[in-house]
Amino acid sequence: MRNWKKVLGVVSAAAMAATMMMPASVFAAKDETFKIGVIGPMTGDYAQYGTNVYNAAKIAADEINENGGFNGYKVEILDAGDDQGDPEKAVNAYNDLLDKGMQMLCGTVTSGACIAVGAEAAESTFLFTPSATALDCITAGTNEFRMCFTDPAQGTKSAQFISEHKLATKVAVLYDSAADYNSGVHDAFVEEAGNVGLDVVADEAYTTDSNTDYSVQLAKIKKSGAELLFLPNYYSDNALILQQASEAGLDIKFFGVDGMDGILNVENFDKSLAEGVMLLTPFSATATDEKSQNFVKAYGDANNGETPNQFAADAYDVIYAMQLAADDAKITPDMSNEDISAAMSASMVNIELDGLTGKAKWTEDGECDKEPKAFEIKDGAYVEMK
Template sequence: MKRMISLGMAAVLAVSMTACSSGNSAEETTAAAETTAAAGDAAETEAAGDDAAETEAAAGGTIKIGGIGPISGGTAIYGQAVMNGAQIAVDEINAAGGINGMTIEYQFEDDENDTTIAVNAYNSLKDWGMQILMGTVTSLPCVAVAAESANDNMFQLTPSGSAVECIQNDNAFRVCFSDPNQGAASAQYIGEHGLATKVAVIYDSSDVYSSGIYEKFAQEAANQGIEVTAAEAFTADSKTDFTVQLQKCKDSGAELVFLPIYYSEAALILTQADSMGFDTQFFGCDGLDGLLSVENFDTALAEGVMLLTPFAADAEDELTQSFVSKYEETYGGTPNQFAADAYDAIYAIKAAAEQAGITSDMSVSDICEAMKTAMTEITIDGLTGTGMTWTADGEPSKEPKAVMIENGAYTAM
């Protein structure tokens, strides 16, 4: 009995310690959201900005946009990027006079990439008075929250929920490509440009994003005359050693290795491939964006890696440059495509709200009905694509861009 108690004590300590550390890491990052959340009325919300003129915008009332995503835990980078990217867009819009004269109030809640907590966060935002939901960031929580928002008929625009089911209800739209779209686009790109005929794939079978892309890629590859010589999976629990998968890819005689995964694992794969002398062409999707900013990663290894991404932080256009410099100034670090998706999401909400003539006293359900129609009518030139349009099923239509890493920078192809 005594031993059990001591074991139990140890367990409690362990739990409370993890709880502590995750709390701390979230602390600094939520600071930005706090400033907005704490502000009671519209005028105060503007305190984040600096123009005196913007207080006039408050005359039109406020519109409350809620955001949900993981800002603590293993996927915190994605949630933080979305939180910050959207915050930049909100500040810009408020400084420019808001939506139809309404200032945006923006609050971001943590979901720790967990379905239950995501729904709690959603309910908490509802209590706060959320009228439009910009979220959630990761796919699985997004599916759970989408069921709730459909129930309440609340307009939902997810910046990066890429699983097919995320937007299966007609109140939900997304900014990013769906997983199957990316897989098909990658296969078409490789096929049409004659990059390779024998392709090996290394993917994360425990990740919706990764396996979603792989499945569609494998289907489309057959149409493009590409032979998938090896399809090697790993899971979230075993993503440190890839030598087995790489060896199999090498033995299969692949000319190109397709990596529909996130950049942190890709950095390991590139390093390990180099140390085992496996020199081949690597091709990835938007998850590889961020590869160059991985700590302790020799960026020379990434030379020649191709990726299909809607956003590259060093693109030449004015919009991207101003966004990147603002992001670096405010939050430090280069924004990734999640931040860009969130930025575009807020501007898409703005455009649709203006198209639909949303006013702050409309009910959540009325806003949703009006926004649903308006979303299909707008065209946005954003960070992740020019001339973006949406169909009624919630999918965006935009051109994927392929970039190649040359001399330590992303270069458009």
């Protein structure tokens, strides 16, 4: 059966070449489709991340299908696997998607889950995470790539930006010491702070099971004389930190990284508390360039007027990068996951994507090379900082 599929693929490809004037919707073979899985938190505290990734992946796939697909074949985004940010649930979702025919993975979304799934996918299923930032997320196999910055890169770039723009000299940090993402950003930030002339006058931690009361840590930060509080946490924690900081009368600047993105959409959160908050993130829905605005409109049209966050932009770029690699590798849907994975991995170092989140290239170890962007929240919108 497999050999017949290969024959059909060749014949269909030849038919495409002979009918260049036919609409782009005419594909190599009607019944041959690349199947891409998406895994992330579709419910729970971090659902904004997972749903944005899934929705954006579908938009990108629809656009790509209108323009020739992956190497002349249609691409299908399978129903999303909901891991709720939990590693064990992520592995279960991965296996379920394999049973449904998944050949490539856009995910997972969060770091702990990605580390677990990466161990399963190593040298087997092509894995491309839009947003998992821990170093170990893509180290299990040579077939694993990421679109976003690593945790250390975010911490290092944040310290450099704060210093270069003279935002503060005395800084404090408040972070979840039990989470891979938060700790990774924190450690690199503290290390680089000493190299760029920043004085870390308070370094306070909490854990995931105690993330409802920050009064003790905030009191210490207030007493320290810090001018800026660095928050390498996800938006759900940061929203509560900002609220309690306000109640404690803490007059200080706030700076976050990509996990902060989404804070303006937290239910019942007083958005005025985010006024002046700064963060590193690769995308803003308020950007004025044509590419960003077209994406924002497409996302809103497909999702009841919702506004995409940077996780959506990263996922959108992932699918388009997959297309470039698939075209370069000349893969076909009848190939095994292992063969697709090997071919895609080899081609990733050949491509360059001019995407929503910037111009990106990839190294052999799967890391993305692009420049960060910084934004400040003003009047409920992200304004790029220069």
